[in-house]
Amino acid sequence: MRWVENNFFDHLDKFANSLGYENYEIAIPLAMVPWKSPEDRDIFILTITGNEVQGGSPDTFTAAEVK
Amino acid sequence: MTTAPENRGGMRPTAPQNNPANISATGGAGGKGTQAPKYIPGMRSLGSTGVETMAQQGAAPMAGNPVPKVQAPTNPMESMMSEIIPLDAESMDDLPISDGVDIGRGRGSEALPSRLTSPINQDENVALIKRYLPDLMNATRLPGAPDSYKQFVNYLKNQIL
Secondary structure: OOOOOOOOHHHHHHHHHHHHHHHHHHHHHHHHOOOOOOHHHHHHHHHHHOOOOOOOOOEEEOOOOOO | OOOOOOOOOOOOOOOOHHOHHHHOOOOOOOOOOOOOOOOOOOHHHOOOHHHHHHHHHHHHEEEEHHHHHOOOOOOHHHHHHOOOOOOOOOOOOOOOOOOOOOOOOOOOHHHOOOHOOHHHHHHHHHHHHHHHHHHHHHOOOOOEEHHHHHHHHHHHHHOOO
């Protein structure tokens, strides 16, 4: 099993990094929304933050371990 | 005994189509457009293929449907709603769309109803995160998991545990 886009963990990565870690209580329920596509989710993030979506992208997917 | 004059078949001088008074001086309105050629299967048994028949129809198209096109009805609400734009950032009482969120323009979460920010809800959220933290940590070990996600899970772990 590999990391894939458009699932709960991917949504959580994007919301937590776009809204700020301290807003994790907002990021988690938003990550549970069944977004139609990553593009729809990213437009939502762009709308409420006014900034580019933060978080991992395929070129940043590396194999670091949690400490 | 008398019988009515025969009026079936044949050329009758008294028929309506032979009355000059019934002929329009300006001609008929005619049909609008022509029909598209149509493939007719099984034409080979009549001496030509369906494709050939279709080509013949294209050369001499049949008259189209005489029913005139109906103009689509207009929505009278459109003119009244023209100034309201979906997701207009300033359309609700001049409040930005991010009003009530702790990021972006407008007020922060202090503007939300108390039931959304009550300590009870926060406790529930923390309990939920504690419950699923092992799963969130397992996802960091997936091949291709981004560093940004791993850093966030580290932050969560430090906050919750």
